[in-house]
Amino acid sequence: MGEPTTKIGGSTRRSEDKRFLTGQGRYTDDINMAGQTYACFVRSPHAHARINSIDTSMARDADGVLAVFTGEDLANDGIGGLPCGWQIHDVSGEPMAEPPHPLLAQGKARYVGDHVAVVIAETKQQARDAAELVDVDYDMLDAVISPAKALESGQPLVHDEVPDNRCYTWELGDSGAADEAFERAHHVTSLDLVNNRLIPNALEPRAAVASYSPGEDHYTLYTTSQNPHLARLLLSAFVLNLPEHKVRVVSPDVGGGFGSKIYPYAEEATLTWASKKIGRPIKWTAERVESFLSDAHGRDHVTRAEMALDTDGRFIGMRVDTKANLGAYLSTFASAVPTILYATLLAGQYTTPAIHARVTAVFTHTAPVDAYRGAGRPEATYVVERLVSQAARDMGLSQAEIRRRNFIPTDAFPYQTPVALNYDVGDYDATLTRAEELADVAGFEGRREEAQKRGKYRGIGYSTYIEACGLAPSNIAGALGARAGLYEAGEVRLHPTGKVTVFTGSHSHGQGHETTFAQIVSDRLGIPFDDVDVVHGDTDRSAFGMGTYGSRSLAVGGSAIVKAMDKIIDKSRRIAAHMLEAAEADIEYDDGTFRVAGTDKSLSMAEVAFSAYVPHNYPLEQLEPGLDESAFYDPTNFTYPAGSHICEVEVDPDTGRVEIVNFTAVDDFGNVINPMIVEGQVHGGLAQGIGQALLEGAVYDAESGQLITGTYMDYTMPRADDLPSFRVDTCNTPCTHNPLGVKGCGEAGAIGSPPAVIDAIIDALRPLGVTDLEMPATPLRVWQAIQDAQGRQVA
């Protein structure tokens, strides 16, 4: 795991853990303001209903109630809806359908949990009591839950103005070339796949505290956001029409996001608006049930996928047709996830020359669906790797062999895929070789036989995934429909005493930025690790930021900090030259020390900093005093983490219960700053990926649209004892285009693992005739698959 040094490459213990583990963290719900009131949202109990009227009079009269607002009040104030951050174009050339996403329902409720009204009262209890007195007259309407069904004619419409519930149909790749490959294929492997819908379940539920100061005409919003600057931009420019410089958004400690806290939500926007209306601060903290109902969900694809192979088992073409469920409204990145972040990854680690993807995005009467750990890339990996593993079985090749025959060779980089991406570097064979070694694949048959004696079926599954991280070159993203830039900002401030404060636009909510970023700064500036403080999550403190998602913090945010440090070192060199009475060209810099080449005359970074703030002996004519530099970094390409996951399972055929007995992940993350943190990120990602494969799945009732998995009684979160002790390692090829050579590691575990798990189960159950299995592979599903297979064999 590496030494616990504070340099780059050292497994320094996480500085933030001290406050988290001792209960000293400060989360949004810990913030209390003088005169604070409490909000409770009235939510639709129906999946689809016309709202004939809302009678708020009883609620208004209830004890402690200050105000009750409905969609009408917002409309009267000209308040807009929540914007979508990415515009996809339909195959027709028209922009996607973009129906309004009001903060509080306007005339119709479109999913169970949709926001209908808000009650604000002196206490939480009073707000909740009064919320039950809001009398909403609903006409229940038929709902549609499945994306495939929603496209059929005659189905209920989620938005009257969107025919067939179709938001867009989008294509990528050359369909002619793909069709041609299928015509001459020796073999075609095809699969119908479901990528199950997931509910993010961050440990800390969403929360917000909004206040307005009339004296300064200034708003402050504390919120559980992965990207407070983006929240401020969207709230001020698009939703509430507020002056951006008069809004401060603070995202203090946040207990996990996994994507679900990227997006501005109705609650925080409504609170910000209402805080001025009532002239008091307002707090709202989601109850767990509200998290289940109204946090943006993830995944939910239905896909038909085909792979064309030649006689040698080489992939010559691939066709993918996906229906993606968007839920009832377009969340911030909803349109980009099943397109830009999905279909572009369909080449995987392979040289497949012709690929065509078609994606139809569909509205349904369910909670909005958006990016969730991996966002599009797990869906792509699931399609590619399930196809590859099935193709290996079809062709009688080993899982390793079919992959090796198709890997992009190391000498082919930079490699242009047929689906838009340009991979800069990688060594896929190296991670597979190491993974097979670590997983002891050689000993697998012996273990299978031993398990058989115990009445268990043992199987092994592979997944060699790739992902695109480090979003993104802004110009490319813009050309693809992004409505914002995707750079990051960083500022490095040396104080007179040589201590350092680093300001970053990347928020940390579990990733350990306060440690990793401090390691980078300590390493480059030669300043003790403990003398570096990393500040994030406050629009009044960090200049700007695009936030944390898509494994971008280190690759983009870390690079911005490096750029700022380059400026610090440049300026310091000039100060040092002056102080040491030497030519600038003669000053050498190494590990925090400026030295006149070939002499023992030197100055430390701290001494230079002191002189910058006490500029008595200082080149004031050429240089400004002070030592504080900032930089914006816009990447020139995505980064491409990749790796090999190998899963080994044992299945109890009598109960259908699957146990993961071994899980190996060998990843290429580029340079690693803190191996311990990277390992932790891999563990968490694997837990979520294995959770998706075996345990988690959001289920809505197909008729009523009620969320059946609305509590932990029915939604299965992975627990420690569902998981084995992971075997993880890295085989790294440094990224070629960012200054740290880093790629990102936050999502890899969740991206790579699901197909490895499912294929391990299919492999285990081959003797029983099982050939396919849907996620999550619950005991019921596995048992049913065995029954069905046996039934087929008898018939």
Add this chain to the structure above:
Amino acid sequence: MYAFGYHRPTTIDEAVTLLGQSEDASAIAGGQTLLQSLKQRLAQPGELVDLGAIKELSGIAVDGRTVVIGALTKHNEVALSSEVRKAVPALADLAGAIGDHQVRNVGTIGGSVANSDPAADYPAAVLGLGATVETNQRRIAADDFFIDLFETALEPGELIKAIHFPVPKRAAYVKFAQPASRYALAGVMVAETGDGVRLAVTGAGACAFRVPAMEQALAGDFSADAIKGVQVDADELNDDIHGTPAYRAHLVNVLARRAVEAAR
């Protein structure tokens, strides 16, 4: 949660009086079931009568023939009791497989049995071991106690004082956990007792039930093979996203055989 009045009596009589004084009073023991319903506003008792301070409701007494467990005894007290483990290891195993440590340190046997959750573990022990439920008014045989989904023979205001478990010759409880809640998707208690073989199932139906066909087969031959072909009727079983009736019926057979093999 809705607002409620709170009382903490120290005797059973006091508790019964308090419960009788208002229409919508409810007893609370460990709160591991009731608190959830309160928090989700699914239950709205006007008065909560906390049984926690009633000393005579707690404790375990074991003699050669019976294990008596006070209603307020926590799951972990049963799981970790060396006396229970010696007399009826199946009972200690069952208690140790309920929820997690936090739940086991607070939840009580009386609360679990009174609640008759279809997926709770204890009902399988009460019925499978042929226990007697002692209340402040009477003694109720296990066979008469569990009526239906969340429904027992208890009258309003009637409190469980203790459960009397006869010590079996051998017994075992095997549970297959529902993946999300980890309550029993199905659980089987089998016991060879002085009065013959008893086999009770929880998790699969509206409430715990016995399987006479299996009991008869086992009476002649206490072996897993003896019940291999004996299936429970799937028609009566629960259907949800975690288990179809057919799957539950199948599990009952698998678990029953495993329980017979594990019985000691």
